Amino acid sequence: MVVNASRFSGPVRAGALVGVVLAGGEGRRMGPGAPKPLRRLGGRPMVAHVVQRLQPQVMDLVVVANDEAPAFRSLKVPVIADPPAVQRVAHREGRRLGPLAGILAGMEWSLKNHPHAGWILTAPADAPFLPLDLTVRLCGLMPVPEPDVLMVRHGRRREHTLAVWSVKLVDDLRHALLEEGMRRVTDFALRHRFAELVWPRGTGAFLNVNTPAELLVANARLSKR
8 A cells, every 4th residue: 555645634643653763773884983873963973863853753752772882871762772582582693683673672662661652653763864744744644544554655765664563563573573583674564554655755854874975965964954
């Protein structure tokens, strides 16, 4: 199912939505140095820009990071690691398990701290220019009947970590990740009721900063604001 954001209107339901910033990746393309979410952008850690843009749009927000760097604590939001069972599998495999691990951590945190919130909104820590009306469009314009997963698409690109997820998927996600060895976000999403929201404007808001060159571009863009 594809929803065209320019054709629908509806209520904003961000009051029942918990934001989850995924900052637990390895970021190898960024090269040696500080973890990618903590690279400086406009004098602040890149992840701080994501938190600043997403926090006003949700009822609460948590950052999933597998790093105890003090800079994460300076964000003044809860910072959690992947679940212990996920960490054990990652240690056994010698690598982190990818975004699905962070999505699972976010679902479990939301269920524990906000049991009446039915949804989480995930966003990557390397997207510092997220739209300020993201939840308005993703939640207020959600199709009926509601899908289990609503993911952003702009142009030909599907943003697989920028999505709204029903927390009812938590048990299946835990099983898929730990028992089935599933690692691809889209593979998990597509086995449930799935829809895409076609973003009506340009792609600039979804710039992913993965390399030093892209970080230079982001800093230049920020300096022009």
